Amino acid sequence: MAAMDATPAATGSAADDEGTLDNPSWHALTGPQAAFAEGSGRARRYRPEVSAFGAIVDESQQSWDELATLIGPGREIVLNRAGIIAPPDGWTTLGAGNGFQMVLDGEPAVGPSPLIRDLTEDDLDDMIALVTLTEPGPFRPRTFDLGGYRGIVEDGRLLAMAGQRVATATHVEISAVCTHPDARRRGYAALVTAAVARGIAASGRTPILHVAATNTDAKRVYEQLGFAVRTSLTFGAYRPPS
Secondary structure, eight states: OBOOOOSOOOOSOHHHHGGGGGSHHHHHHTTTTGGGEEOOTTEEEEOTTTOSBEEESSSOHHHHHHHHHHHOTTOOEEEEEESOOOOOTTOEEEEEEEEEEEEEOSSOSSOOOTTEEEOBGGGHHHHHHHHHHHOOSOOOTTGGGGOOOEEEEETTEEEEEEEEEEEOSSEEEEEEEEEOGGGTTSSHHHHHHHHHHHHHHHTTOEEEEEEETTOHHHHHHHHHHTEEEEEEEEEEEEEOOO
């Protein structure tokens, strides 16, 4: 059975939601994706089997304390937000870096392709194998439940895919964009990204994506599709005090 798009249709205008993009996971987990969330108050996270990401409402000590209680000692969480993420004393930064948040305003520059098809639960093992091989970013056993996955399958092999992850009321992130090494330089990353973007736009929302500042090749592909940089975000993995 095909995965359902877990994000409801947009409410309000893109301009109304623009500020939420500085802390997208928070506004997703306290909004359209609350069904996938754990936590309350000033801290949230996706259920661990769905995503490694979490969020706090702000950088206050109280928010960090509530996040520590939520995830528990010895465990880790991935955060992303605009500006500098500065955990308080006792927290361990396991790794952090900068990335660009890019927004697509209008149609992607690459048209529909007959190679693209929806990915279903039956494809899940192949999807996990592909992300394990290519490492596009955090992907958990039920990340698939966030919806909107499209891929290219040739001769029974999954060669490229992309799907949806963080979703606010008016914006949806394209994620898990990856191509099998045997199929690179065929333009497949652009095709699957454009296919997911069209699905997001058809729901009345705006596609966004995030790319590491060092990944200039991927950034160039997204720019050719029509994505433009909105801002820089910090991405990091953190462990609370024991």
